[in-house]
Amino acid sequence: MHSSAIFLIEFGAIILGLGLLGRLAGRLRFSPIPLYLLAGLAFGEGGLLPLGASEEFVAIGAEIGVVLLLLMLGLEYTASDLVSNLRTQYPAGLVDCALNALPGAAIALLLGWGPVAAVVLAGVTWISSSGVIAKVLGDLGRLGNRETPVILSILVLEDLAMAVYLPIVTALVAGLSLAAGSVTLAVALGVAGLVLFVAVRYGRVISRFVSSDDPEKLLLVVLGLTLLVAGIAQQLQVSAAVGAFLVGIALSGEVAEGTHNLLSPLRDLFAAVFFVFFGLHTDPSSIPPVIVPALVLAIVTAGTKIATGYWAAKRAEVSVRGRWRAGGTLVARGEFSIVIAGLAVTAGVEPALGPLATAYVLIMVVLGPLTARYTEPVAGLLARRRAARAVPAPSGDGTPADADPGQHVATGD
Secondary structure, eight states, rough: OOOHHHHHHHHHHHHHHHHHHHHHHHHTTSSSSHHHHHHHHSSSTTSSSHHHHHHHHHHHHHHHHHHHHHHHHHHHHHHOOOOOHHHHHHHEEEEEEHHHHHHHHHHHHHHTHHHHHHOOOOOOHHHHOOHHHHHHHHTTOTSSTTHHHHHHHHHHHHHHHHHHHHHHHHHTTTTOOHHHHHHHHHHHHHHHHHHHHHHHHHHHHHHHHHHHSSSSHHHHHHHHHHHHHHHHHHHSSOOOOHHHHHHHHOOOOHHHHHHHHHHHHHHHHHHHHHHHHHTSSOOOOGGGHHHHHHHHHHHHHHHHHHHHHHHHHHHTOHHHHHHHHHHHTOOOOOOOHHHHHHHHHHHHHHHTTHHEEEEHHHHHHHHHHHHHHHHHHHHHHHHHHHHHHHHBBBBTTSSSSTOOSSOOOOOOO
């Protein structure tokens, strides 16, 4: 009885604290993710007040949080959307991967962490935060801008790439042999391909089967199906997150919309618990030694994301101002960087990887909304200054210094 009372007190305090932190972030108009991570650091190993009774429950809640994050992401897209984006925007996806994954891999190798940590850190620096970016686009009133479809296409390609990348990381951190890892990847690709095929061909049938006018029944069926598929996927060493993502893709129409409305509060709750859980497993004293690599990564990958968005928007014939806005909006990293790092931390791949990922995400999740707002104005200001320097200074009689004295300068009339 005493232990259950302690559990209720601890877990209730966590949820209340997260609610207050979320309210504070809302008033300050930025993502609550860094505050959740800081809360985890405060209550974790080496923090101010380590938890005891509720840690196991928090761990289970964190797993559910990852599953719901990916399910809700899958609900945003239909299988036809994914196929269309693959056909038209895959060059932007390749550029995005090359420019943003390589810095993470390079830093890991330079630090002597080995190839497995390099693959993990490449994913941490590659994937943008769909949640933070969606919120920023809404806050800035840019959902109807010409560059927004380009931004969303890159995010869709990143999310689809996760279906391939996560099984690879899962196999690597589990220490599977080349043969076993190849089988895992083949199974993952086969399952992903099969689900996409079924979703394109029979998506309406699946949606009708799941559909219900009763919100309670719809919630139970969708949540139960998602957890079941996620568990089977994890048992096959594919990744629970990928299984949840594919379930979301398979649902469409009114079912997807109704599920989104019903599960949004649950997703927010368990996603917040997930960020706290990640912070719980990071010793605050381990962050200062990796703050310099984290800052270097943040500066470099902010630049590479801006370059990615600029190039992709230019390819789509968006205006120069829209290109800068696209690049600045893509900078934020968040939930998926932590999901990827969490796989390696749980497997004990590299002790410093978790602290580095935490510091990196804290920097990028704060920097992202700032670059989204100010990249285009700053680029415009610099362009005007360059143009002003390029204009020759006028001579004493008002003509440009390099003008031919015999020429007449046109006046305003």
